[in-house]
Amino acid sequence: MSILFHGGSKTFHIWNQDVSYVMMILPNGQLGQLYFGKRIHDREDFSDLLELAPRAMASCPWMGNKEFSLEHVKLELPSYGSGDFRAPAVEIRQGDGSRISDFQYTSHRIEDGKPGLAGLPATYVEEASNAQTLVVELKDPLTGIKAELSYTVFTQGAALAKNVRYVNEGDQAVWLERAMSLCLDLPDSLYEWVQLSGAWARERHMVSRKLAPGIQSIGSMRGHSSHHHNPFLALKRPCTTEDHGEAIGVSLVYSGNFLMQAEVDVHGSARVLAGIHPDTFSWKLEPGEAFQTPEAVTVYSSEGLNGMSQAFHKLYQRCLARGEWRDKVRPILINNWEATYFDFDEEKLLEIAKKAASCGVEMFVLDDGWFGRRDSELAGLGDWVANKDRLPHGIAGLAKKIGQLGMKFGLWFEPEMVNLDSDLYRSHPDWKLEVPGRASCHGRNQFVLDFSRKEVVDAIYGMMADILQEADVSYIKWDMNRSMTEVFSKAIPADRQGEVFHRYILGVYDLYDRLTSNFPHILFESCASGGGRFDPGMLYYAPQAWTSDNTDAVERMKIQYGSSLCYPISSIGSHVSTSPNHQMNRKTPLRTRANVAYFGTFGYELDLNRMSEEELEEVKEQIAFMKEYRSILQFGTFYRLKSPFEGNEMAWMVVSQDQKTAIVGWYRVLNQINGSFTRVKLKGLLEDTCYENSQDGARHYGDEWMHLGLRTSDVTAGEVPAGKEPSNDFESKIYVLKAVE
Numbered sequence: 001m002s003i004l005f006h007g008g009s010k011t012f013h014i015w016n017q018d019v020s021y022v023m024m025i026l027p028n029g030q031l032g033q034l035y036f037g038k039r040i041h042d043r044e045d046f047s048d049l050l051e052l053a054p055r056a057m058a059s060c061p062w063m064g065n066k067e068f069s070l071e072h073v074k075l076e077l078p079s080y081g082s083g084d085f086r087a088p089a090v091e092i093r094q095g096d097g098s099r100i101s102d103f104q105y106t107s108h109r110i111e112d113g114k115p116g117l118a119g120l121p122a123t124y125v126e127e128a129s130n131a132q133t134l135v136v137e138l139k140d141p142l143t144g145i146k147a148e149l150s151y152t153v154f155t156q157g158a159a160l161a162k163n164v165r166y167v168n169e170g171d172q173a174v175w176l177e178r179a180m181s182l183c184l185d186l187p188d189s190l191y192e193w194v195q196l197s198g199a200w201a202r203e204r205h206m207v208s209r210k211l212a213p214g215i216q217s218i219g220s221m222r223g224h225s226s227h228h229h230n231p232f233l234a235l236k237r238p239c240t241t242e243d244h245g246e247a248i249g250v251s252l253v254y255s256g257n258f259l260m261q262a263e264v265d266v267h268g269s270a271r272v273l274a275g276i277h278p279d280t281f282s283w284k285l286e287p288g289e290a291f292q293t294p295e296a297v298t299v300y301s302s303e304g305l306n307g308m309s310q311a312f313h314k315l316y317q318r319c320l321a322r323g324e325w326r327d328k329v330r331p332i333l334i335n336n337w338e339a340t341y342f343d344f345d346e347e348k349l350l351e352i353a354k355k356a357a358s359c360g361v362e363m364f365v366l367d368d369g370w371f372g373r374r375d376s377e378l379a380g381l382g383d384w385v386a387n388k389d390r391l392p393h394g395i396a397g398l399a400k401k402i403g404q405l406g407m408k409f410g411l412w413f414e415p416e417m418v419n420l421d422s423d424l425y426r427s428h429p430d431w432k433l434e435v436p437g438r439a440s441c442h443g444r445n446q447f448v449l450d451f452s453r454k455e456v457v458d459a460i461y462g463m464m465a466d467i468l469q470e471a472d473v474s475y476i477k478w479d480m481n482r483s484m485t486e487v488f489s490k491a492i493p494a495d496r497q498g499e500v501f502h503r504y505i506l507g508v509y510d511l512y513d514r515l516t517s518n519f520p521h522i523l524f525e526s527c528a529s530g531g532g533r534f535d536p537g538m539l540y541y542a543p544q545a546w547t548s549d550n551t552d553a554v555e556r557m558k559i560q561y562g563s564s565l566c567y568p569i570s571s572i573g574s575h576v577s578t579s580p581n582h583q584m585n586r587k588t589p590l591r592t593r594a595n596v597a598y599f600g601t602f603g604y605e606l607d608l609n610r611m612s613e614e615e616l617e618e619v620k621e622q623i624a625f626m627k628e629y630r631s632i633l634q635f636g637t638f639y640r641l642k643s644p645f646e647g648n649e650m651a652w653m654v655v656s657q658d659q660k661t662a663i664v665g666w667y668r669v670l671n672q673i674n675g676s677f678t679r680v681k682l683k684g685l686l687e688d689t690c691y692e693n694s695q696d697g698a699r700h701y702g703d704e705w706m707h708l709g710l711r712t713s714d715v716t717a718g719e720v721p722a723g724k725e726p727s728n729d730f731e732s733k734i735y736v737l738k739a740v741e
Contacts, residue, residue: 002042003110003134003153009045012108014134014151018158018311019300021151022046023076023136028061029104031136031149033074033185037246038302055267059083072267074185077103077138077147077164086271087215087263090164091178091278094143099177103138103147110134114152114161119506121253121540122295123152123161123319130155144170145285154319157311158300164293168285175498176283180259180275181252182296189270191248192238193262194305196230196562201550201583203227203531204562206645211235211270217261219277223448223484223501224255224528225535231258232566234308235272242640243304243683249312250274251566253320254294255537256505257281280487282498294537305565306639306683313568313638320536321543321571323516325523329630330544330601331408332360332623333475335575337367338551338582339607342375345390346398350405355608357405359616360623363475363603364402365410370395372422377445381417382424384463396471403472410475410523411467415460415511417446417481424459431456433500435488443482444529451507452500453491461514468519476515478542480528505537512541525573525601534563544571544601551577551605552584553596554730557644557667560599561652569654570634574600576622578610590615592732594622595665598633599652602626629663629736632656636663639683648672651712655684660739662691666712667732675716679709686739694736710735 004013010025011034022035024047034049050073058069061083070084079101080088092101113128125131133152139145146169152161162182168174189211195218196204209216218229225231231252237245250272252258257277264270274296283291297315301307317326334356336349353364371387374380380387386394393401399409418425418432425432425447433448434440440447449456467473489500516524524542526533530549538545545567548559560572574597579587597603608616626633633654641651644667653664662685685691685702692699693710700708712733715724 003132003151004042005108005110006044009047011046012134012136013042013046014153014160015039015042016153016155016157018156019153019160021153021160022049024050025105026050026073027068030070030102031076031105031138033076036184036186036248036298037300074187074269076149076183078183078271079103086265087261087273088178089180089183089273089275090147090176092143092145093175093177095172095174101140101143101145103140106137106139106146108134108136115150117163117292117295119509120292120294121320121509121537122163123253123297123315124322125154125319139169143172143174144168145174154315157315159311159315160298161295162298163295165290166285167290168287171287173284173286176285176291177281178278179281179283179291179293180273181293182250182272182274182298184248184250184272184298186235186270186272189264189268190237191235191270194234194236194565196232196565198227200227200529200532201548202555203534203548203559204230205558206562206565206643210238211262211264213264213266215261215263217259219257219259219261221257221277221280223257223487223504224480224533225258225537226483227529227532230566231260231274231535233260233272234305234565235262236305241304242306245302245304247301247305247308249299249301249308249566251297251299251312251536252294253297253536253540254505255508255533255535257501276502280498280501283502284496284499297536309565309640310637312566316536316539317568317570317635320539322540323543324520325543327635329634330523330570331362331475332626333363333365333410333603334361334608335365335367335477335603335605338577338605342369344369346392349398350401351609352607353402353405353407356604357407359608359620360627361407361604363408363410365412365475365477366398367412367477368414368479370411379419379421381414381419381446382422382449384413384415384460384467386467394471395467395473399471399473408474409472410477411473412477412479413464414479414481415464416449416451416508418449419446430490433484433487433489435486436490438486441485443485446482448482448484450489450491450504451511452489452503453507457507457511461511464515465518468515468522473522475523475525477525477527477546480533482529483532509537509541516541531559534567539567539571544573546573547600550583551575552581552586553588553593554586554669555584556596557650560596561640561644561650564638564640564652569599569638570601572600573603575603575605577605588730589728589732590618592667592730595667595732595734598626598629598663598734599654599665601634602630625734632661632663637684641680641683644669649678649712651680653682653684659684659686660689662737664710664735664737665732666735669730671727671729671731672716674718677711677713677717679711679713681709682706682737685737690740691737692740694738695733699740705737
């Protein structure tokens with residue numbers, strides 16, 4: 001790992017054993033890109049990578065020089081209007097109405113470690129020797145605005161973290177109207193764009209298409225990262241597979257409105273931008289004030305999409321998630337929501353908990369409906385006080401009784417929302433986000449509190465802290481069940497209303513930070529109607545997220561498969577729910593529901609009292625299996641083997657750190673007859689080590705499992721023989737391969 005500056009050629013080389021990133025100070029003083037990709041040897045002068053040529057109709061800064069044009073140079077901080085006609089990374093409106101900027105190099109520094117970002121989540125290192133950071137200072141000489149571009153390279157992994165900080169060192173106020181976190185100018189556009197898109201209950205499906213001339217983008221202006229598009233994209237070569245070929249991943253560590261786009265110009269180069277969505281953003285910078293962009297993480301892989309994903313998984317597990325639960329296996333829990341919805345009292349909850357405890361479940365989670373007058377979606381949000389009609393001994397009393405059963409206790413909150421029928425709203429109607437004089441849209445019969453105001457965050461923190469101080473709570477499910485409309489704060493002046501979306505997210509981060517700091521033993525799980533805010537920003541505070549409200553095993557194959565493109569398995573909240581499924585009304589085998597849920601945090605979303613004795617025995621076996629292997633499932637190396645987006649079968653696997661144990665999940669959606677013999681080629685095993693298959697006792701060396709494959713053929717390859725158990729729709733198997741000593 002090293003960051004080098006070659007003064008003679010004015011070039012920077014950021015590198016470790018996996019990746020290189022090369023930049024140079026351009027002849028006009030701006031900062032240019034030269035290379036991003038697989039590690040290359042260092043040399044004193046990379047300036048030959050700056051290719052210049054006269055082009056027709058180009059705008060050039062110097063009379064008599066037709067070669068140097070910003071329109072055709074790869075840039076680190078491009079701004080629009082001075083020769084570069086591509087989408088800019090920064091746009092600053094000045095007092096006279098001008099939007100032209102010219103950020104020129106003034107200085108740089110190289111430091112060990114990685115500094116944090118004020119008020120924002122970001123990757124980190126625990127020891128300074130584990131990363132190195134380059135900060136390049138650029139300044140616009142006319143306005144006095146300084147831009148500090150930070151680049152961090154880690155000891156291991158082909159990941160780079162980047163952010164920008166703007167400081168107004170001038171004497172007049174300006175307005176930041178675009179402040180992207182990352183600009184990556186690629187020399188060609190021969191890539192396929194891969195995004196994670198969907199909607200509520202079908203989040204993070206993989207969607208791909210070729211880059212083409214023009215702009216393509218994903219983003220959110222809903223106030224949260226959204227179910228619709230995740231703040232992640234991958235660019236892969238057309239020949240790249242899961243295991244071979246080049247791929248670039250871009251991930252934004254942010255939970256609010258975002259934009260990710262790629263622009264292909266007429267000469268075939270591609271510009272990638274990622275950051276806060278500019279269409280809902282404006283930030284006033286008075287003299288002396290600063291603005292910090294969120295962090296963007298970029299990964300390069302020469303080993304396909306699996307290689308890219310594994311780099312994100314390792315980085316986000318150890319250098320983004322924090323706290324006591326970062327490295328701990330997650331407790332197996334049962335959540336009462338789909339078992340009771342709002343129809344419960346203490347006695348009913350304890351009946352569910354007793355049965356769960358007898359099966360080996362480790363935590364009981366009380367979901368929505370325990371507070372205020374919360375008998376339906378119409379009332380109670382904002383009144384975080386236990387409903388004594390339902391819980392006569394309060395949260396502390398219920399938590400104590402759950403503890404006496406040998407289980408930990410968890411609790412649901414939705415702290416950012418308010419119902420009109422609530423004591424909080426009656427006391428503080430001005431705390432609701434709304435435009436004076438205009439009607440407000442509700443979502444799920446609720447409204448959004450103005451978290452851009454410190455007094456609102458303080459009040460919610462106070463109510464939550466009171467409960468957590470008096471009750472033995474080990475887990476919090478933090479929900480957020482609507483997108484934001486009529487976003488206007490009554491506490492902010494007119495020329496700063498463009499700041500409200502971002503200030504809101506800073507308020508959410510502030511509340512998370514206070515709670516996780518003051519109650520460090522609590523495991524937080526983020527949720528937003530399931531996957532509506534499943535992003536790296538949340539992972540910084542909550543090491544796991546409720547992946548989707550859709551618990552149907554077949555749909556979860558796609559949702560969890562897509563999520564794994566960027567997010568580690570330890571972050572994927574996954575439960576076994578009842579059949580027929582409450583979202584899909586689909587009937588699936590209990591084993592398949594568990595076989596999908598194993599590849600996540602694992603838990604149950606049902607009432608075990610309604611199951612047969614045979615089913616309960618199966619549940620006990622599932623729990624015993626998860627307890628035995630969860631450290632491997634949640635923290636091993638994950639491989640995608642067969643995509644659910646490409647056929648009737650899906651497969652994935654996790655390999656232990658010592659590569660001596662592998663757990664393979666195989667799934668077939670629809671049954672068939674007289675079909676093909678099938679095998680799945682495994683990954684990540686030791687070629688010269690013999691492994692035994694738990695399903696049939698077969699023993700083969702790792703090279704055979706990987707190159708010949710694991711046989712998954714069953715009775716569907718022909719007629720169903722007499723005496724053989726027939727297969728069904730939604731079939732699945734778990735194979736455990738262990739090294740033979």
